[in-house]
Amino acid sequence: MESQRNILIIALLLVSFLIWQQWTTKDAQPETAQQSSQTTQVQASQGDGDFIPQGDLANGEGEVPTDTSATTAKQNLITVVSDTLKLTIDTQGGDVVRAELLEHDDSLDSDDKFVLLANNANFVNVAQSGLIGRDGPDSNIAGRPIYHSKQQQYVLADGQDSLTVPMTFTNDKGVVFTKNFTLTRDSHVVNVSYAINNQSGEPVQAQLYGQLKQSVNSPDGKSGNMLMASAYRGPAYSSDETRYTKYDFKKVQEANLNQSTEAGWVAMLQHYFVSAWIAPKQEQNQLYSSALNNRGQAAIGFKAPLVTVAPGTEQTLSADLWLGPKLQKKMAAAADNLDLTVDYGWLWFIAQPLFKLLHFLQSFAVNWGLAIILTTFVVRGVMYPLTKAQYTSMAKMRMLQPKLKELKERYGSDRQKMSQGMMELYKKEKVNPLGGCLPILVQMPIFISLYWVLMESVELRHAPFILWIEDLSVRDPYFVLPVLMGASMFLIQKMSPTTVTDPMQQKVMQFMPIIFTFFFLWFPAGLTLYWLVSNVVTITQQWYIFRQLEKKGLHGNKNKAES
Missing domain, CATH: 2.70.98.90 (Beta-galactosidase; Chain A, domain 5)
Incomplete structure (x- = not known):
């Protein structure tokens, strides 16, 4: 499994989910008064007497x-x-x-x-x-x-x-x-x-x-832009x-x-x-x-x-x-x-602790932008064991590429025997093929939760960060943060050599940072700041973990595996 490819695909699905939310919100807009006048007449004739037809208030003991x-x-x-x-x-x-x-x-x-x-x-x-x-x-x-x-x-x-x-x-x-x-x-x-x-x-x-x-x-007449769910x-x-x-x-x-x-x-x-x-x-x-x-x-x-x-x-x-x-x-x-x-939506049980953490850190940092950065450090710190497991799994999977290639040559188009051989190999080498996806699967709910925290928390309304970022609850007016975020994604790709051989898939992967940069142009500056800092932490953690794996010999065959 190519972990980096799956990470980007899952992240793309996340952004698509947010767009779908906005689309369904617009689809659920009520009818106009003229369109629903016939419905009202039916309700009035079939009502139970508790309400005055087209009136402002209910009939109680007095009208x-x-x-x-x-x-x-x-x-x-x-x-x-x-x-x-x-x-x-x-x-x-x-x-x-x-x-x-x-x-x-x-x-x-x-x-x-x-x-x-x-x-x-x-x-x-x-x-x-x-x-x-x-x-x-x-x-x-x-x-x-x-x-x-x-x-x-x-x-x-x-x-x-x-x-x-x-x-x-x-x-x-x-x-x-x-x-x-x-x-x-x-x-x-x-x-x-x-x-x-x-x-x-x-x-x-x-x-x-x-x-x-x-x-x-x-x-x-507005209900939010196309790429952002409206409150x-x-x-x-x-x-x-x-x-x-x-x-x-x-x-x-x-x-x-x-x-x-x-x-x-x-x-x-x-x-x-x-x-x-x-x-x-x-x-x-x-x-x-x-x-x-x-x-x-x-x-x-x-x-x-x-x-x-x-x-x-x-x-x-x-x-x-x-x-x-x-x-x-x-x-x-x-x-x-x-x-x-x-x-905070259906992930309120994650969003509530995130808001409390954000509010607590802001009491020390004073600046909400700094509080978001500190929150990112805390979240990524807590997730570090999973991140380490992710990159260890990636390194082991790269080491197994020659053996997987041998299995493919041995069994050819026999998918059943190929699958059995892969499972035996994973078991023998103690490799979890899904290990590289777990951290990103954990991070996606956190991302969605933080999105709604930033969308719903009035404390961040008109909250400045530094220089040109005067309001963390709206998009970056000069798109600096989205561009930096895209650049950090590109760097992560470069640091994680791919084993994808299909030319079309390679091109799609190369365009992923550009696609995400486009999406994030409309996202709140606070959310883009979180994703940017998270990427920077990922780059740092990835560099450190790979160095440790190289010392243990788990990452030393990287180039051989890629060739």
Whole structure:
């Protein structure tokens, strides 16, 4: 077996796998609103009554108005600013119609902050909440309630740990509903609570809901380039039955989510960032979704249990809203399993330790690029016994080439006897023909895992390395790293003489470094840096191991075997 050829073939299959992932992601894009309108009509006629056809929210014990678009002819907006968030809240309904993340720039070297939620003409992404049920103000057929706020702007002052923004609405029976938004310093969790003060003579029934509504089509119409898998954008949820499930826009259009769970959360995910409603804990909540095909939008939300507030009493209902980056520790503290929105795919059990190692090394190195280099050293160091076994196997296989040639001449076209003779020879010489492939087979899952670590870890967004590499999460702007990576692959080929005699195979092998250089032009600079450093370590280890084998006489017949 020619180990170097197999290594390159396996690596090529890896890159092809990543391209295939991207292709299937694009293939799974949802239908447009016009294409799926017929499907919606069928669902409406066959539904079980739990959802309003083409409405925004589910019917519970009380109906929710079908129009919760968070826009009015004369919007009255208030602004709330903390150290991490800048929120814009519409007083009609009290929905968050814009959220800026003050610790994250929109783009590299930009003065604008990243906008997580927005309510624009071409793209809608808002966080809505309210009270439905018989006496819920959001069940009023005349429209959603208009809350009163004493100020137009609220700012978390220096030395202040939290900021509460009260908004009040009084219905025609004299029941006062106070909607409070509470922001805490150094936190991306917004607590949204309703204080129901029932000074009427009758019981008040209300039910808390929260939902995230988003346009199905991306605002720029892009979903990643041809050679790179794009991060998931769309709904997700967590429940008793499943810790984390992506419920993409296509699924929303095909079937409405309707699941009861204790606690749980619903979310809208995108690259590096997430907005999520965290349902009340220790309560039985209902998770739902709804396709608003007449607007090209989809919603996912929760409904808390119906409560009854007796006359002359007050009761508070609340839920948390996460608006921020995918910070695993903080999300895990905010809600169970919310950190799983950092989606490392099916190799998460490798990616998680890699991220922890990368994060640990960065705490010393400070620079994320140096942390990637150190991670490469650690990974290749751990794999050194396998690498040594690989090159020892390669050396022994080269030594056996003359004997294998003799077997071929002896048995000719008799494949059965040829195979038996080869197996006896391998057993006698204690050679494992697959030994040269094992290290690369181990390295491929590590490569895929690190790919998703670099793709999903917001910590690497806009993280610089040195000189021209200002962002490790995107491609090298001048393609220096891919070219160096290709050169290192070429050098590895030169150091590992091939036994391939077929001219066509030889040409394919010679072009492998060029093919890989082309693929890596679009890969994140951090991933290309890892592969480049890994190749440099491979060259060093290969040189050292071959020298040791030569001293033992295992590598001395290399030239003879090749001739």
